[in-house]
Amino acid sequence: MSNFNQIVELIADDLGAVEAKLTEHTASEYTFVDMAVQHVVEGGGKRLRPILVVLSAKVCGYEGSDAHTLAAVVELIHVASLVHDDVLDEAAIRRGRETLQTKWGNKVAVLVGDYLHARVLSMLVSRRADDPAMAILADTTQAMCEGEVIHAYKSGDFDISEAEYLKIISFKTGKLIAASCTLGAHLGNPSETQQIEALTTYGQQIGTAFQIVDDLLDFTEDSDKLGKDAFGDLREGKLTFPIIYARSVCNNDEKHKLEKVLHPDTDETEAIDFVKSLFRRYGVEPHCLKAAQSYADRAKAALEVLPETPARIALEQLADYVVSRES
Amino acid sequence: MSNFNQIVELIADDLGAVEAKLTEHTASEYTFVDMAVQHVVEGGGKRLRPILVVLSAKVCGYEGSDAHTLAAVVELIHVASLVHDDVLDEAAIRRGRETLQTKWGNKVAVLVGDYLHARVLSMLVSRRADDPAMAILADTTQAMCEGEVIHAYKSGDFDISEAEYLKIISFKTGKLIAASCTLGAHLGNPSETQQIEALTTYGQQIGTAFQIVDDLLDFTEDSDKLGKDAFGDLREGKLTFPIIYARSVCNNDEKHKLEKVLHPDTDETEAIDFVKSLFRRYGVEPHCLKAAQSYADRAKAALEVLPETPARIALEQLADYVVSRES
Numbered sequence: 001m002s003n004f005n006q007i008v009e010l011i012a013d014d015l016g017a018v019e020a021k022l023t024e025h026t027a028s029e030y031t032f033v034d035m036a037v038q039h040v041v042e043g044g045g046k047r048l049r050p051i052l053v054v055l056s057a058k059v060c061g062y063e064g065s066d067a068h069t070l071a072a073v074v075e076l077i078h079v080a081s082l083v084h085d086d087v088l089d090e091a092a093i094r095r096g097r098e099t100l101q102t103k104w105g106n107k108v109a110v111l112v113g114d115y116l117h118a119r120v121l122s123m124l125v126s127r128r129a130d131d132p133a134m135a136i137l138a139d140t141t142q143a144m145c146e147g148e149v150i151h152a153y154k155s156g157d158f159d160i161s162e163a164e165y166l167k168i169i170s171f172k173t174g175k176l177i178a179a180s181c182t183l184g185a186h187l188g189n190p191s192e193t194q195q196i197e198a199l200t201t202y203g204q205q206i207g208t209a210f211q212i213v214d215d216l217l218d219f220t221e222d223s224d225k226l227g228k229d230a231f232g233d234l235r236e237g238k239l240t241f242p243i244i245y246a247r248s249v250c251n252n253d254e255k256h257k258l259e260k261v262l263h264p265d266t267d268e269t270e271a272i273d274f275v276k277s278l279f280r281r282y283g284v285e286p287h288c289l290k291a292a293q294s295y296a297d298r299a300k301a302a303l304e305v306l307p308e309t310p311a312r313i314a315l316e317q318l319a320d321y322v323v324s325r326e327s
Numbered sequence: 328m329s330n331f332n333q334i335v336e337l338i339a340d341d342l343g344a345v346e347a348k349l350t351e352h353t354a355s356e357y358t359f360v361d362m363a364v365q366h367v368v369e370g371g372g373k374r375l376r377p378i379l380v381v382l383s384a385k386v387c388g389y390e391g392s393d394a395h396t397l398a399a400v401v402e403l404i405h406v407a408s409l410v411h412d413d414v415l416d417e418a419a420i421r422r423g424r425e426t427l428q429t430k431w432g433n434k435v436a437v438l439v440g441d442y443l444h445a446r447v448l449s450m451l452v453s454r455r456a457d458d459p460a461m462a463i464l465a466d467t468t469q470a471m472c473e474g475e476v477i478h479a480y481k482s483g484d485f486d487i488s489e490a491e492y493l494k495i496i497s498f499k500t501g502k503l504i505a506a507s508c509t510l511g512a513h514l515g516n517p518s519e520t521q522q523i524e525a526l527t528t529y530g531q532q533i534g535t536a537f538q539i540v541d542d543l544l545d546f547t548e549d550s551d552k553l554g555k556d557a558f559g560d561l562r563e564g565k566l567t568f569p570i571i572y573a574r575s576v577c578n579n580d581e582k583h584k585l586e587k588v589l590h591p592d593t594d595e596t597e598a599i600d601f602v603k604s605l606f607r608r609y610g611v612e613p614h615c616l617k618a619a620q621s622y623a624d625r626a627k628a629a630l631e632v633l634p635e636t637p638a639r640i641a642l643e644q645l646a647d648y649v650v651s652r653e654s
Binding site: 028030032033036081084087105106107108110111112113114115117118119121122124125134135137138139141142144145146148149150152153155 | 359414452461464482
């Protein structure tokens with residue numbers, strides 16, 4: 001996406017500083033620990049959350065290095081959750097690289113996730129007592145786990161409603177994206193509560209848009225582009241936004257067939273073919289994109305209270321990018 | 328152990344307060360999350376680390392409720408590490424109860440561990456800026472992970488030396504036990520560095536004694552008494568203190584056989600019989616107990632700088648209990 005590249009270009013120095021913090025704060029003196037940790041920390045990814053911290057800070061008038069530290073903190077929390085997700089999902093590829101458990105087994109993968117959480121704690125140690133970062137992040141990490149547990153628990157429940165699912169993803173994905181914006185905004189003038197609330201709302205809305213598109217890409221893009229296995233959710237029988245929508249509009253026969261193909265025993269090609277035919281028939285892809293765009297639009301609307309700086313324009317473009325991205 | 332019961336009796340009110348904090352700070356408004364979390368938090372265990380926080384605080388003259396909060400924090404870190412260990416080890420039973428992954432699968436188990444870490448972060452949010460707890464715990468959780476990763480990485484390495492192994496267990500087990508003592512001691516007069524150092528040393532030494540005995544009990548006690556599967560380490564081919572010692576004193580034929588029986592393909596009964604015969608022949612059990620007792624004795628010696636209060640006597644008894652315990 002050319003808009004996305006422009007945003008990255010705009011804050012290239014900041015993102016360089018974030019990468020330096022990531023390396024600095026995750027280093028281990030134990031060679032193997034360091035190798036395993038750097039494998040996931042340097043593993044690319046869009047760095048969406050760091051970008052949000054930096055842009056939110058900038059739009060609120062903050063330009064200092066604490067944005068880089070907090071950006072590194074939220075990215076580490078995100079990477080730790082990906083590492084644990086991959087253990088849970090038995091994923092082989094993530095961000096175009098072999099996952100830790102493929103390379104070194106489940107033990108190492110669970111432990112590297114825990115190690116990253118320990119390093120996050122270290123990074124928060126020296127903050128001022130009145131700093132809101134810890135409280136925000138404690139609340140965020142708790143909600144992320146609750147969302148994940150509820151989703152895991154509901155995984156056998158074919159009747160999950162769109163509303164329930166949206167609540168789960170607001171926890172699993174939305175909370176950390178919103179926290180990235182809140183933390184950045186707080187670095188400006190902490191008494192500007194209107195600005196902080198606007199950016200938090202922005203983050204919540206693009207978080208939902210992001211996850212809807214993520215769910216969709218699992219069905220529409222190939223593994224190379226995604227940097228992870230395509231049809232992964234389908235293979236696991238995970239109910240995600242596109243499937244929940246398809247189920248709500250298809251006929252009873254299709255509903256039964258859908259339930260059947262989501263079962264892990266079903267032949268994968270059969271499952272993919274059926275779901276693709278259902279998606280075409282009911283326009284699932286345009287429906288999801290429209291839903292995601294409506295969240296992106298609400299996100300952009302929330303920004304209206306903020307000054308029209310390059311950072312605000314970048315945040316607006318980012319909201320659209322979240323919907324139009326192809327990986 | 329009657330001595331252990333006396334210690335528990337001595338601080339029964341404190342331990343009751345710790346249990347209340349554990350429940351209060353781990354509650355989730357989501358029924359299923361709460362059920363899964365309480366399954367492990369209420370799951371018994373000796374509460375060794377809370378006992379150490381409380382006694383270390385008392386021996387340094389502190390009697391307030393912050394000891395209960397910090398005791399709950401260290402216990403939650405410990406429980407989280409057990410939950411993740413059990414995922415890694417595919418354990419079916421822990422503390423006499425079904426493990427989370429037996430009841431609800433690996434996903435829930437990994438996530439409940441993460442949830443407990445999130446709650447620990449919440450519990451630390453409101454502490455004063457000059458409070459050393461966060462720095463101590465950040466350092467401790469990092470070292471625990473490093474110890475675990477190194478142990479996982481070395482699991483295929485039959486040549487691990489006793490010194491290397493002792494270093495690993497000082498990280499995996501010793502750090503959190505030592506931190507429990509350090510945190511308690513800090514609640515007294517923080518400028519009494521001699522007392523704080525003495526209790527930290529005490530904790531490190533009993534931590535090592537504790538793990539050596541833990542390793543031994545895996546071979547000598549039955550599953551009922553242990554509250555977890557006996558011979559679990561052997562079944563996984565884990566090299567622990569008794570095996571590392573046995574290997575260092577047996578002849579070459581036995582060494583080869585030992586290497587063979589530690590392979591997961593070996594028949595379990597054959598493996599157990601061979602290891603038991605080796606233990607009898609080379610007095611592995613008395614050797615381990617003697618080694619553990621020497622650490623317990625060093626722990627007790629470290630306490631000499633502290634006032635001879637009931638709390639100090641309890642700590643001395645606890646050091647001996649760690650060696651003489653049967654589960």
